[in-house]
Amino acid sequence: MATCDVLVIGAGPGGGSAALHASRAGLSTIIVEADDQVGVPVHCGECLSQMAIDNLDLELPDEIIALDCKGIRVIFPDGTKKLLTEKGYVLEKHLFEQWLANEAVKTGASLFLSHRVTSMKRIFNSENQFSNWIIEGRGDEFPIECKAVIDASGVAGAATKLLDMKTEIEVIAGFQYEMHDIPNDGYLDFYLWPEYSPHGYVWMIPKKEGRANVGLVTTEKRGAIKYLDKFIEDTYLKDMPMANPPWRKQGIKVRPFGGTIPISGPREITTGDGLILVGDAAGFTSPLFEGGSHLALWSGREAAKVIATAIEDGDLSDTRMQNYSKAWKKKFPPYHKILKGKESLYDLTDQELSNMAHCLPEELGSMSPLDKIWIGLKLLIRHPLLYTKGVISVLLSFGYSRAKHFGW
16 A cells, blocks of 8 residues: 555646655655646646746746736727736646646656545544544555545545535636637736627637637536627637647647636635645636636645644644645635625626726726825716615625736
8 A cells, every 4th residue: 555644636727736755855755647648638827927937936947838928908898908018928728737747747746647545544543633634546556545635636636525625616618729810918918808709708828939828718518618609709809720739649630628627716725634635636726717726736735834834743633634735825815805796797787898898997906095096086977876786895806816816
């Protein structure tokens, strides 16, 4: 039976970060990844802000950077454009996740691919105190005995499901195509355009040499790809070539890629005896634009930190693990305010969205308190009905989607 201090389930951003920092803390660490390659298939989330890099003390190698970007351009239904200028990067996501996992392995972690967890059993001592885990699954290294588990298995949440933790989250469908010959000026384009993405948005995320990811998120899961195809057909993207991404086997039919993204905020329970949930498994995404990489990387690091201290002190009880919950609740933005603003945003018609945009400055990233008062007055005078539809909460949610609030 394999043994370790920490078992990390999943080798995405949250799992890679958790394993790297657990290994750096001197803990024997095993990562189990259900797929046969780290980072493949890519879901979404290929953007990371400079602030996230600085927060997490990362030094990205050049080969995983697909573009240095200037920030985000928000485009409204009538074509009005507003900028949120803050430096960041578009990543080759599969290479980023592979690099992160390899960094963990270099630090001492063991990585086992094609290993899927199927059962989790807590072991208690004679005083009925939690002692360790026995983890079973499909793969040669199982069973694995460990002191603590960090669940980074994504939105499906291995631990939540196997342990029946009774915490449900809502998800949204996200899909994208790789397209070529797409012009860019260094900004990520986010389209708030309900006609093409009900209760969501469309994006164009540029990369070097004319490559770009063009995709959307929408609550209309069954019709998501039809909406995306219609957006491409009706805009400047029509007739631009599509291709399979480089990580996909060549020679097969071009098709979109993506998956589901949590949108309802953090799970009610993110810890247990010897257990911490991180990243999408914990429901951590920025609710308005669904950015999750920054949150996953930070939560993975924090989970490793809490567990390292707990192992040193010989106390892996849920009470001790809840130091992690206290940390993210203190650090992360107020989800309830963002979710309220998001609901109000999705209640606005195309015309109301454009009317709101006309009252905003060209640059959204440097608004002073006086600027915000002036915006409020303009909205009150020009479009008073927008106040009854919660436009102020919409603007607050925009603010909480910036990099400093883990927006990307």
